[in-house]
Amino acid sequence: MTKISAPTLEDVARLAGVSTASISRALNDPDKVAKPTRDKIEAAIEALGYTPNFGGRALASNRTNTVGAVVPTMANAMFASGLQAFQEVLSEAGVNLLLATTGYDSEQELRQIKALMAHGADGLMLIGDARPQSTRDFLEKRRIPHVISWCFQPDASPIHVGFDNRAACYAATQHVLELGHRRIAMICGVRQGNDRAADRFDGVSAAIDDFGQGAAMVRAVDAQYRLEFGGDAFEKIMSQSPRPTAIICGNDVLAAGALKRARELGIDVPGDVSLVGFDDIGLASVVTPALATVRVPQIEMGREAARLLLARLSGEEGGGPVELHTEFMPRASLAPPAQAVDQPEP
Amino acid sequence: MTKISAPTLEDVARLAGVSTASISRALNDPDKVAKPTRDKIEAAIEALGYTPNFGGRALASNRTNTVGAVVPTMANAMFASGLQAFQEVLSEAGVNLLLATTGYDSEQELRQIKALMAHGADGLMLIGDARPQSTRDFLEKRRIPHVISWCFQPDASPIHVGFDNRAACYAATQHVLELGHRRIAMICGVRQGNDRAADRFDGVSAAIDDFGQGAAMVRAVDAQYRLEFGGDAFEKIMSQSPRPTAIICGNDVLAAGALKRARELGIDVPGDVSLVGFDDIGLASVVTPALATVRVPQIEMGREAARLLLARLSGEEGGGPVELHTEFMPRASLAPPAQAVDQPEP
DNA sequence: TAAAGATATGTAAGCGCTTACAAAACTGGA
DNA sequence: TCCAGTTTTGTAAGCGCTTACATATCTTTA
Numbered sequence: 001m002t003k004i005s006a007p008t009l010e011d012v013a014r015l016a017g018v019s020t021a022s023i024s025r026a027l028n029d030p031d032k033v034a035k036p037t038r039d040k041i042e043a044a045i046e047a048l049g050y051t052p053n054f055g056g057r058a059l060a061s062n063r064t065n066t067v068g069a070v071v072p073t074m075a076n077a078m079f080a081s082g083l084q085a086f087q088e089v090l091s092e093a094g095v096n097l098l099l100a101t102t103g104y105d106s107e108q109e110l111r112q113i114k115a116l117m118a119h120g121a122d123g124l125m126l127i128g129d130a131r132p133q134s135t136r137d138f139l140e141k142r143r144i145p146h147v148i149s150w151c152f153q154p155d156a157s158p159i160h161v162g163f164d165n166r167a168a169c170y171a172a173t174q175h176v177l178e179l180g181h182r183r184i185a186m187i188c189g190v191r192q193g194n195d196r197a198a199d200r201f202d203g204v205s206a207a208i209d210d211f212g213q214g215a216a217m218v219r220a221v222d223a224q225y226r227l228e229f230g231g232d233a234f235e236k237i238m239s240q241s242p243r244p245t246a247i248i249c250g251n252d253v254l255a256a257g258a259l260k261r262a263r264e265l266g267i268d269v270p271g272d273v274s275l276v277g278f279d280d281i282g283l284a285s286v287v288t289p290a291l292a293t294v295r296v297p298q299i300e301m302g303r304e305a306a307r308l309l310l311a312r313l314s315g316e317e318g319g320g321p322v323e324l325h326t327e328f329m330p331r332a333s334l335a336p337p338a339q340a341v342d343q344p345e346p
Numbered sequence: 347m348t349k350i351s352a353p354t355l356e357d358v359a360r361l362a363g364v365s366t367a368s369i370s371r372a373l374n375d376p377d378k379v380a381k382p383t384r385d386k387i388e389a390a391i392e393a394l395g396y397t398p399n400f401g402g403r404a405l406a407s408n409r410t411n412t413v414g415a416v417v418p419t420m421a422n423a424m425f426a427s428g429l430q431a432f433q434e435v436l437s438e439a440g441v442n443l444l445l446a447t448t449g450y451d452s453e454q455e456l457r458q459i460k461a462l463m464a465h466g467a468d469g470l471m472l473i474g475d476a477r478p479q480s481t482r483d484f485l486e487k488r489r490i491p492h493v494i495s496w497c498f499q500p501d502a503s504p505i506h507v508g509f510d511n512r513a514a515c516y517a518a519t520q521h522v523l524e525l526g527h528r529r530i531a532m533i534c535g536v537r538q539g540n541d542r543a544a545d546r547f548d549g550v551s552a553a554i555d556d557f558g559q560g561a562a563m564v565r566a567v568d569a570q571y572r573l574e575f576g577g578d579a580f581e582k583i584m585s586q587s588p589r590p591t592a593i594i595c596g597n598d599v600l601a602a603g604a605l606k607r608a609r610e611l612g613i614d615v616p617g618d619v620s621l622v623g624f625d626d627i628g629l630a631s632v633v634t635p636a637l638a639t640v641r642v643p644q645i646e647m648g649r650e651a652a653r654l655l656l657a658r659l660s661g662e663e664g665g666g667p668v669e670l671h672t673e674f675m676p677r678a679s680l681a682p683p684a685q686a687v688d689q690p691e692p
Numbered sequence: 693t694a695a696a697g698a699t700a701t702g703t704a705a706g707c708g709c710t711t712a713c714a715a716a717a718c719t720g721g722a
Numbered sequence: 723t724c725c726a727g728t729t730t731t732g733t734a735a736g737c738g739c740t741t742a743c744a745t746a747t748c749t750t751t752a
Contacts, residue, residue: 006488008738019702024740034700049487054410054466056738058401059707066444066465073430080426084419087447091458096465098412099445101433112437119412119442120400120466141395227628256632263634282573286602288609288634354708365732370710380730402708405737 007048009056016044027052058120067309068098068116069125070109076225076253077281078298079127082149085302086125093310095122104224106193110135117144123313125149125305129160130195145312147320149305151196158320159312161305165196168294168326169203169248172276175328176246177211180336181274184208185244186220187233187254197222197250200278204248218244223254230257231264238267245273245337252277252284255291259333270335280329289332297324353394362390373398404466413655414444414462415471416455422571422599423627424644425473428495431648432471439656441468450571452539456481463490469659471495471651475506476541491658493666495651497542504666505658507651511542514640514672515549515594518622521638521674522592523557526682527620530554531565531590533579533600543568543596546624550594564590569600576603577610584613591619591683598623598630601637605679616681626675635678643670 009020016023018037025032026041033041044050058064069086071079087097098121100112109131116124123145139146152162176184186204189197201220208215219237223229230253237247249255255277262269269275269289277284277293284291304322311319355366362369364383371378372387379387390396404410415432417425433443444467446458455477462470469491485492498508522530532550535543547566554561565583569575576599583593595601601623608615615621615635623630623639630637650668657665 009740010738020739021703021741022701025701028740032700037700051460051464053405053738054464055401055404055406055408055709056707057740058466059399059405059709059737060401060739060741062401062707062740064400064465074420074426074433075423075430077421077423077426080420080423083445084421084447087420087445091446091461094461096461097445099429099433099443100437101430115437115440115442118397118400119410120404227632253628256628260632282599282602283629283632286573286606286629287632356708366709367711367733368731371731374710378730383731399708401739402737403710405707405739406709406711408710408737 006053007050008053009050012041012044012048012050015048016040064120064122065094066096066098066119066121067123067125067313068100068113068119068121070100070102070112070116071127072104073101073225074099076251077283078251078279078296081281082298082302082305085299086306087302089303089306090310093306095310104190104194106130106132106135110138113138113144117142123147123309125309127151128195129153130193130198145309147305147309147312149301151199152321152323156321156323158318159308160321161301161308161324162322163296163301163324163326165199166203166206168296169200169278170207171203171326172278172294172328173204173207173248174211175330176248176274176276176334177207177215179246179274179334181244181246182213182215182337183218183242183244183246184215185218185237185247187230187237187247187249187258188220188222189225189250189254190222192222200250218242223250225251225253227253227257227260230254231261232257234258234261235265238262238265238273243273246276246334247273248276250278252279252281252291252293255293255333256283256287259287259289259291269333271338274335274337275333277333284329285331287333292331292334293329295327295329297326300324352399353396354399355396358387358390358394358396361394362386410466410468411440412442412444412465412467413469413471413659414446414459414465414467416446416448416458416462417473418450419447419571420445422597423629424597424625424642427627428644428648428651431645432652433648435649435652436656439652441656450536450540452476452478452481456484459484459490463488469493469655471655473497474541475499476539476544491655493651493655493658495647497545498667498669502667502669504664505654506667507647507654507670508668509642509647509670509672511545512549512552514642514674515546515624516553517549517672518624518640518674519550519553519594520557521676522594522620522622522680523553523561525592525620525680527590527592528559528561528683529564529588529590529592530561531583531593532563532567533576533583533593533595533604534566534568535571535596535600536568538568546596564588569596571597571599573599573603573606576600577607578603580604580607581611584608584611584619589619592622592680593619594622596624598625598627598637598639601639601679602629602633605633605635605637615679617684620681620683621679623679630675631677633679638677638680639675641673641675643672646670 013020102109191198221233223233277291280293280295359366448455537544567579569579623637626639626641630639
């Protein structure tokens with residue numbers, strides 16, 4: 001009664017009349033102890049309200065059952081819903097999630113990786129492939145089990161879970177070109193230190209080049225992934241000539257920002273200019289006009305990343321890489337250009 | 347050289363020619379060791395690439411420098427951006443974040459609270475005030491340091507950080523009433539087990555009652571906080587008579603769902619019916635018409651919650667409760683009703 | 693019914709760190 | 723120079739758990 005500190009294994013052992021070892025077994029590997037003993041143990045645990053002490057467990061077993069995720073930001077619905085799914089799968093496996101954000105800063109990423117490891121993460125989930133050598137070295141030297149998500153290359157290593165950003169943008173751009181657009185602009189994410197943003201740009205650029213027929217990228221502006229910056233970039237692009245007839249955006253947030261600014265400037269979408277986003281976050285189908293975009297399997301990606309990481313933590317070598325597929329979502333913000341060249345009248 | 351496992355304190359001690367105690371001190375309380383010794387120690391740590399073992403540290407000090415957050419979902423931008431801020435403040439203090447979600451299920455909440463505690467959280471951040479006695483008991487008996495966020499009552503306890511949901515809705519409803527609306531409907535969140543949703547309903551309801559002049563809540567529908575359900579609820583409400591002239595929604599996601607469905611059904615907003623949301627997530631100002639809503643200081647709330655929790659963990663008793671303020675944001679989705687009764691022609 | 697094998701439980705040695713306490717090495721003033 | 727006071731360092735006892743190994747208990751089968 002006067003006992004202040006939490007009950008320990010020993011307390012439970014005393015009450016149940018068994019050894020601490022049996023209790024540990026009952027907890028971690030139940031069928032190693034006989035039913036009657038298990039019942040006694042469970043009763044004692046219940047009576048005392050016992051919960052295992054984390055430090056003791058971690059120290060003795062050298063495992064925390066905790067994994068870390070280091071993502072650019074939770075403020076983008078994209079990552080938020082992926083993390084949600086990631087966390088759910090972990091939770092089912094009794095593993096907890098340590099979460100840290102980088103704000104798209106690679107030094108911050110290394111700092112957070114170190115922090116999570118110092119806080120006992122058994123493994124990590126990271127976003128994207130672009131990181132400085134110092135970070136790679138750290139991961140390598142410490143032999144930190146990790147998976148890399150949100151990107152996938154044809155030559156992806158077994159720790160990748162994601163989709164091919166370049167290919168997805170290539171395909172989306174083809175749709176735009178086939179509608180008759182020839183003057184195309186892009187509002188990219190900041191490509192420096194962000195392989196996804198760079199890959200998306202490359203995809204758009206390559207599709208335009210390969211298409212020929214006078215198609216050209218008339219302008220590309222890097223913008224941080226925030227509504228206002230999408231708007232600013234839009235305004236910049238539209239204030240110069242030649243104006244594009246379609247703008248492809250690095251993600252839906254940028255596209256939504258562009259759309260909002262278009263409305264404010266009295267520029268009609270898609271009448272004056274078509275807009276295409278990327279990610280298909282909830283917002284994309286709610287705005288007017290609805291945003292043409294590329295659907296990314298966010299939930300599935302989170303889940304698969306969790307599965308792969310759990311598999312690696314339990315020593316399995318296979319299981320990866322996992323490629324997921326994207327789908328172009330044509331919607332009202334994308335229409336043929338006003339003076340469509342290749343669009344014969346019916 | 348053949349050593350596989352990570353270097354321990356003892357390894358460092360041997361190399362530096364001091365005792366393990368000194369090293370521990372150098373690490374945790376540097377000015378307790380003389381400069382020359384500290385230098386030797388730092389050199390040895392560097393040489394060995396030593397990092398403290400988490401389990402050992404946690405076991406011996408009974409602290410993990412980790413706090414947990416248990417939120418309904420990350421999929422709502424509301425919580426995502428609050429968490430983002432929460433995490434940033436923690437990170438600056440060298441504290442890491444364990445994150446778990448409940449899906450608005452209170453049993454799941456208790457399970458996750460237990461899981462986070464079992465994973466060594468020093469304290470918790472929880473959302474809202476409504477939870478079963480069993481959960482309260484658990485928090486109480488374990489004396490778990492925690493803060494409760496996203497809600498605030500006039501009689502709030504020192505662990506609350508948030509705003510008054512009821513008052514915020516009361517004020518918003520007054521705006522609606524003053525514009526001339528008399529038949530008002532509400533699409534609430536699911537009130538069962540969610541005090542914020544219940545408070546919001548109460549606020550709307552009370553404002554209508556207090557206003558008199560024939561104002562009435564013609565219908566209230568509970569809906570899960572998801573776009574589709576907002577749409578479904580909207581359709582249900584608008585299919586019955588008398589139709590409301592304004593619908594107040596429990597949050598922006600529901601309102602956006604309603605708006606989308608309105609468009610699909612050919613119902614004009616605000617011509618046929620006005621719509622009001624809650625939270626002011628990014629989406630609210632991007633949709634057309636822009637959504638009238640209540641701005642909630644999400645970032646500030648996350649920050650304050652982190653500060654208060656850190657303060658409590660370091661033994662300070664004061665610091666709370668913290669009340670934050672909301673602001674009604676009139677926007678295009680709210681206009682006087684078509685046949686405004688109290689709106690004299692100019 | 694006894695012996696061999698399988699199953700269940702107990703014993704006790706750490707895991708790597710912190711920290712109370714003891715011991716040693718410094719101060720400076722008489 | 724010596725001593726009391728102060729600062730720095732070392733010693734060693736845990737923190738609560740897991741797990742290899744030893745021991746005890748139950749099955750089988752000949």
